Amino acid sequence: MAETTVITFGTFDVLHVGHVRVLNRAAEFGDRLVVGVSSDALNFSKKGRKPIFDQDERLEIVANLKVVDAVFVEESLELKREYVLEHRADVLVMGDDWEGKFDFLNDICKVVYLPRTPSISTTGIIEHISTSAS
Numbered sequence: 286m287a288e289t290t291v292i293t294f295g296t297f298d299v300l301h302v303g304h305v306r307v308l309n310r311a312a313e314f315g316d317r318l319v320v321g322v323s324s325d326a327l328n329f330s331k332k333g334r335k336p337i338f339d340q341d342e343r344l345e346i347v348a349n350l351k352v353v354d355a356v357f358v359e360e361s362l363e364l365k366r367e368y369v370l371e372h373r374a375d376v377l378v379m380g381d382d383w384e385g386k387f388d389f390l391n392d393i394c395k396v397v398y399l400p401r402t403p404s405i406s407t408t409g410i411i412e413h414i415s416t417s418a419s
């Protein structure tokens with residue numbers, strides 16, 4: 286039987302348990318997990334700040350997780366269709382903060398939204414560290 290490829294996307298800056306859980310759950314939807322890691326420029330345009338770890342470091346960290354088979358740099362939010370086709374993904378997994386937003390890709394892959402892990406985010410961790418340091 287043909288291998289099923291899963292694709293997902295994110296910044297994965299200051300890696301935390303919410304990231305690990307979504308990647309583990311994404312991997313369960315297929316045989317191979319490919320992760321698009323936001324470029325520094327894309328992260329700046331989405332979140333209005335530079336990531337703590339630059340894109341090469343974030344790619345290296347995510348690539349070394351047990352469930353991840355391949356990584357690439359996501360340069361633009363508008364290129365999801367191209368990335369799904371390029372990586373021959375059968376399933377697109379997104380956090381449910383994007384619920385419904387990628388249903389238009391149902392013609393080329395299955396689209397799955399997973400619930401976020403509550404009470405943790407990169408933004409929250411950065412704020413926590415900066416307030417406890419001051």
Ligand code: CTP
Pocket residue numbers: 294295296297298303304307332379380381382400401402403404405406407408409
């Ligand atoms: N994610 C999750 N649970 C969390 C945080 C993130 O499942 N508590 C998932 C997101 O839904 C996404 C992936 O992890 O699929 C990468 O999210 P990212 O934006 O890099 O992480 P955040 O912690 O949300 O970052 P930020 O606070 O900078 O928005």
